[in-house]
Amino acid sequence: MPIAQTRRDVLLSAVALAAAPILPAWGQRAGVVTMGVITPTTGTFAYAGDLVARGASLALEMHGGSVLGNAVRLLTRDDEGKPASGVRRVQEAATSDGMRYFIGAYSSAVGLAESEVAQREKLLQFAAGGSEDFTGSRCGRYTFQWSAHPYTAMRATLEYVRKTFPQKKTIYTLTADYVFGHALLKYTKIVAAELGFELVGNDNHPSGERQYTQYLTKAVAARPDILLLNTAGADAVTAVRQFASFGAENIAVVGPWSLEVDQLAELAPEMRTGLVLGQNYYPDIDTPANREFVGTYTKKFSALPGYSSAYAYDAVRALLMAMEKANSTEVPDVIKTLEQMSWDGVLGRMSIDPKTHQLIRPYFVVRCKQASDMRHAADFADIVANGDKPQPPELNECKQMPAL
Amino acid sequence: MLWLISAQLVNGIAIGMIYALMSFGLSIIKGLLNIPNFAHGALYALGAYLCYSVVSLGMSFAVGLAVAFLGAALAGLALDRFAIQPVSGSGYLPQLITLFGAALVIEQALLIGWGTVGLSYSPPPILRGAINLGFTIVPRYIAFASVFSALVISAVWLLIERTKFGAYVRAGIERPETTQALGINVDLLLSAGMMLGAGLAGLAGGLALPLVGATSTMGGDMLGIAFVVLVIGGLGSLYGSIAAGVLVGVVQSLMTIAAPAASTAIIYAVMIGVLLLRPQGLFGER
Structure with a gap:
């Protein structure tokens, strides 16, 4: 059977083919914000992967699952604690799933490798890790550092x-x-x-x-x-x-x-x-935002949160707040807003150093x-x-x- | 500098004996079944978890070690009966894949049974603290673990070299068809050998519990070293793994003096060197 029987079928097929590459981006604008949680669930830091994902999903849940009328979709990917795997996961999620924001990585070596992809693909990365390079020699406009210097x-x-x-x-x-x-x-x-x-x-x-x-x-x-x-x-x-x-x-x-x-x-x-x-975080920190976080987390997961969960929770929460303040889900708008924003986070009053993108905390x-x-x-x-x-x-x- | 070398030598011998215990079991299984037991690391982890559970119930560490040995031995028997023997007629590769799959099943079972958080156990009070040798101090538990490993290896050596059972095992390793023709049940012998090798892996896991804790992935860490020891000692040599275990421990420890960051890489370099100079391993035969 012929694929296209009439001239109209041919034209419709051509339009469909031409539209295919732009569908993910169209999907983003059409009401879905895709955030990645790129963390290790295998390897040396395997213990942290699920905990990071817990924190991110809790922040989203407590925010109502959407921002500015757009549904927020969380993707979880295992970076295996390896830079090459992390880079692959970020690239795949950006290309195939339309991811524009991501939390990760948990290991500095992985996060720094992913930062290169973030700058190239213009993805906003909220990283954790102990390397000074995130906010030093390898700083980038698209990468923010949640952990302390x-x-x-x-x-x-x-x-x-x-x-x-x-x-x-x-x-x-x-x-x-x-x-x-x-x-x-x-x-x-x-x-x-x-x-x-x-x-x-x-x-x-x-x-x-x-x-x-x-x-x-x-x-x-x-x-x-x-x-x-x-x-x-x-x-x-x-x-x-x-x-x-x-x-x-x-x-x-x-x-x-x-x-x-x-x-x-x-x-x-x-x-x-x-x-x-x-x-970087301890559950006993006495701030209103942390009390709310610890209470909800403990009720939901029957355990106290640690650094991994707190990082993801606070980073996702800050991103959602920045989107609302910017009244936009476009990455450049959110970056500019974050650079000027100060908020009550789990650690107390927090802000970003615009010169380095280090969280002041x-x-x-x-x-x-x-x-x-x-x-x-x-x-x-x-x-x-x-x-x-x-x-x-x-x-x-x-x-x-x-x-x- | 001399005292530092001596100190690392003592540490290396102690650690090497634990490596030797782990590899000795691997060597027995390799000799009897002629396959590398990819599930050996998982059995080691199982031993650590069983030991932990026993001591958590308030029983002594000695009982914990005994249960680690017996539990892993039974798991070895189950592996032999339900994983290896059903595919033994299908060739080498299906057995390897089955063992690899069995390792994953055991690891996942450990995660389901004991959770994702690693477990720690401090040795009994009598084994805590350190022995001062003048030029260095050696943790009492490390000293105990190395002496205990040496005793276990000696006991297994006596079993294999000085008993009728041992004679059957050696015959089964060297001439399986002739042994079968003499009326000895080789299948039973293989099961017993698998139980012994697996039990030693479990015992090594129990012994390692106070040093490395218990995590579902701990077997993978140890399996790599055990295979290196096996290859250096010689795949066909039952006792080569003992000398190779001590050698690896000593080399790893001494390397810490010159280039600490290379102390793990050096054991692989030694393995490559041995393979280049003597492909059959230090004690293997062509």
């Missing part, structure tokens, strides 16, 4: 240690061998000099390492006052676990960006007692409790300090934000 994190954490343990002066660092760890190590050196600590040694370990006793043997032999973990995720959990077996109780374990609430449950109480940890320090002091199963720690000292401008390498 590593300088802010290191300064807040070590300032607490300096004040609380004035007799502890020497630091041995264990550093994850990728951008995240390198950034923390760089700022360990800077902040240690500012606060009068002495660095007595460092070992870089590969990401995904499961055997730490060889590093810890070296660290313990150097007799430092502090073991500083510039590593995160499953790596930090394993390192803490194995350090506990050394019984070196005179060495304080400090993680400026190592373990969040979701991972503290993975450690036996005696392993985490006394740990000093820097936190506090960073929290917690100290883990003994099992006997815990009021409930997830009452792991007390917030003991916070700090918001921004990166000194002379250290920032973001030269100029490009035009949209």
Whole structure:
């Protein structure tokens, strides 16, 4: 049977074919805003993927599922904790699903790779991660950074240690061998000099390492006052676990960006007692927005939220607020609005530094409790300090934000 | 510097013994069934979870280790009966794929049964703290784990070399057809060998619990190292894996002195080097 029997059929077919490539974009304008949640559900940061997705979906749900009369569609994709996979997922979601906004990644290495796609495809990325490059040498107009700057994190954490343990002066660092760890190590050196600590040694370990006793043997032999973990995720959990077996109780374990609430449950109480940890987020933060978030999250998921969920929740919430303030769902309008916006987020009054796209925010320090002091199963720690000292401008390498 | 080398040597031997225990079970299964057991890592993880569950119920760590061994051994038996034997006549590849699938099933079952959050267990009080050797300190638990691994390997060696059962196993590995012709039930022998190898994987998982915790994906991390150890030791050598396990532990540990970030990569470099110079492995035969 012929495909087109009449001239009218031929013309209609031609129109349909010509329209096909522009249908996703037309779909965007026709009332659907597509947001991606690009996170790891496999790999070293596998624990975080579902938690990020939970936070994003909760923010959307609490906002009524739409913005400016447009339905908001959330796509979830697994970046596997690998830059190449992350780039592929972002590109596919942008091309095939019309995604124009995305939350991700959770790992700096992945997020920075995805940032290149965001600039090229003009997608708004709200990232998390500990690398300074997001808002430094690889800053971009389309990328915003929710997590604290590593300088802010290191300064807040070590300032607490300096004040609380004035007799502890020497630091041995264990550093994850990728951008995240390198950034923390760089700022360990800077902040240690500012606060009068002495660095007595460092070992870089590969990401995904499961055997730490060889590093810890070296660290313990150097007799430092502090073991500083510039590593995160499953790596930090394993390192803490194995350090506990050394019984070196005179060495304080400090993680400026190592373990969040979701991972503290993975450690036996005696392993985490006394740990000093820097936190991008902690459920006890006392702000109206956080109380509402924690209440709703706990009711829905029967668990306390951690950094992963809070990041996604707050980032999606901020994006929806920015769209409403801009009265537009177009990416350039939302970017311009975010750059000038200040809002009550889960961490308190928050805003964006338009020169770097770094979220201006506090960073929290917690100290883990003994099992006997815990009021409930997830009452792991007390917030003991916070700090918001921004990166000194002379250290920032973001030269100029490009035009949209 | 000498003390640092000595310290890393001690650490490497200790860690190497755990690698050896894991690889020894893999080596037994490889020898008997002539297939690499891709489910070995999952059995290791199963052992860790079983051990955790037992100690969580208030029972002793020793009972936990025994249950880790027995539980993984039974899982090994189930694997043999319901996964390997049904496809044993179909050739090498279907068995490999079946084992790979079985590993995924076990991992998913662990996730469903114990959840996504990793689990930790501190060793019994008597095994906490460290032993001061003067030039270095060694965590008591690491020392215990290495001595315990050495004892288990010795016991299995005695079983294989000094008992009738062991003689059957060796005969089954070297001349399966002749063994069958002599009236020995080789299928039963293979099942017993699978149980023993799987049990050792479970025991290694239980033993590793205080060091690496229990996570559903922990088997994948360990399986890579176990295969490297197996290849370095020699695929046909039952005992090559013991020496290779210690070698890998020591090399990995010593590398931390010179280039810490390369301490994992070095074990693969050693494997490539061994394969280039001696393709059959250090103790294998052509």
